[in-house]
Amino acid sequence: MRLALIGYGNVGRAFARLLEAQRKVYPFRIVAIQTLRHGSAFDQRGLAADPEFGPRIESIDDFLDRARPEVVVEITTLNPASGEPAISHIRSAFARAKHVVTANKGPIAHAYAALVEEARQAGVEFRFESTVMDGAPVFNLVRNNLPGCKLRGFRGILNSTTNVVIDALRAGRTLAEGIEDARRIGVTEADATYDIDGWDAAAKAAALANVLLGAKVTPLDVDRRGISRLTPEKLADLKKQGKTIRLVSRARVASNGVKLRVRAEVLEETDILATAHGTTNLLLLDTDLMGTVGSIEINPGVEQTAYGLFSDVVDIAKTL
Numbered sequence: 389m390r391l392a393l394i395g396y397g398n399v400g401r402a403f404a405r406l407l408e409a410q411r412k413v414y415p416f417r418i419v420a421i422q423t424l425r426h427g428s429a430f431d432q433r434g435l436a437a438d439p440e441f442g443p444r445i446e447s448i449d450d451f452l453d454r455a456r457p458e459v460v461v462e463i464t465t466l467n468p469a470s471g472e473p474a475i476s477h478i479r480s481a482f483a484r485a486k487h488v489v490t491a492n493k494g495p496i497a498h499a500y501a502a503l504v505e506e507a508r509q510a511g512v513e514f515r516f517e518s519t520v521m522d523g524a525p526v527f528n529l530v531r532n533n534l535p536g537c538k539l540r541g542f543r544g545i546l547n548s549t550t551n552v553v554i555d556a557l558r559a560g561r562t563l564a565e566g567i568e569d570a571r572r573i574g575v576t577e578a579d580a581t582y583d584i585d586g587w588d589a590a591a592k593a594a595a596l597a598n599v600l601l602g603a604k605v606t607p608l609d610v611d612r613r614g615i616s617r618l619t620p621e622k623l624a625d626l627k628k629q630g631k632t633i634r635l636v637s638r639a640r641v642a643s644n645g646v647k648l649r650v651r652a653e654v655l656e657e658t659d660i661l662a663t664a665h666g667t668t669n670l671l672l673l674d675t676d677l678m679g680t681v682g683s684i685e686i687n688p689g690v691e692q693t694a695y696g697l698f699s700d701v702v703d704i705a706k707t708l
Contacts, residue, residue, distance in 0.1 A: 403463075406695065420454070454485045469607075542671060543661065545664035549584070557619065586610075631656055635671070
């Protein structure tokens with residue numbers, strides 16, 4: 389299949405390398421890449437992982453018309469306030485009857501129901517496994533393996549940057565040093581305040597609620613409080629008590645709708661949520677028939693996010 393990428397940061401490059409490694413079994417090729425800084429690149433024979441970029445095509449519509457892909461991979465950076473311009477990128481693809489895969493949680497957090505309906509009307513597939521826990525199965529887990537189960541809520545550790553920062557504070561270092569650690573690992577958002585203030589976790593919580601719980605919410609509907617006020621002294625005091633802190637995302641289905649919260653919670657060190665260190669994330673789903681089930685990823689990097697994109701493209705290929 390022919391793929392066009394919108395955005396080409398660390399995840400995009402890891403995805404291109406993965407496609408090259410898997411080409412003998414999965415003959416997908418990237419025929420076009422659109423970036424904000426580097427320009428645009430086109431080659432119907434397939435672009436290399438380190439392509440030569442020409443002048444940027446200003447219009448996404450013009451880019452897609454020239455690219456002629458079968459699948460559009462939207463991997464621009466998160467805008468937690470509106471989900472744009474990623475939502476418009478996806479709609480441009482649907483308008484051209486193109487399948488879409490995205491790792492950008494903004495569109496799922498802000499416009500999931502509308503985008504799903506637009507994909508249905510266009511007769512195309514829409515996949516987004518990498519939006520919440522990189523390549524770890526979350527949406528596919530529910531769709532493919534929990535038939536008949538009703539989800540009543542979830543709780544999880546969904547933001548890696550805050551894990552890294554809290555571990556740094558617990559070691560007696562500063563918030564700024566923790567952020568720098570996370571930046572070196574490559575897990576921060578382009579603006580690290582999105583992580584520290586809880587916006588990234590709120591966007592993921594909203595995305596999960598929209599897809600799994602049928603909510604129609606945005607990150608603005610999440611009761612959100614980040615970790616910016618934490619200090620090494622606070623973490624040291626809790627450590628003496630056998631406790632720690634994690635930024636926890638929670639949702640529960642109530643009689644008057646879905647309630648969502650992102651908070652820095654004090655946890656016993658033995659709590660399963662407290663075991664998430666570094667880039668490790670985990671999600672626990674509360675179901676009626678299977679009790680509590682979930683998914684965990686141990687110290688993932690951009691390669692796992694790239695794999696989530698790859699698994700979605702493979703899933704789309706199986707439907708054609």
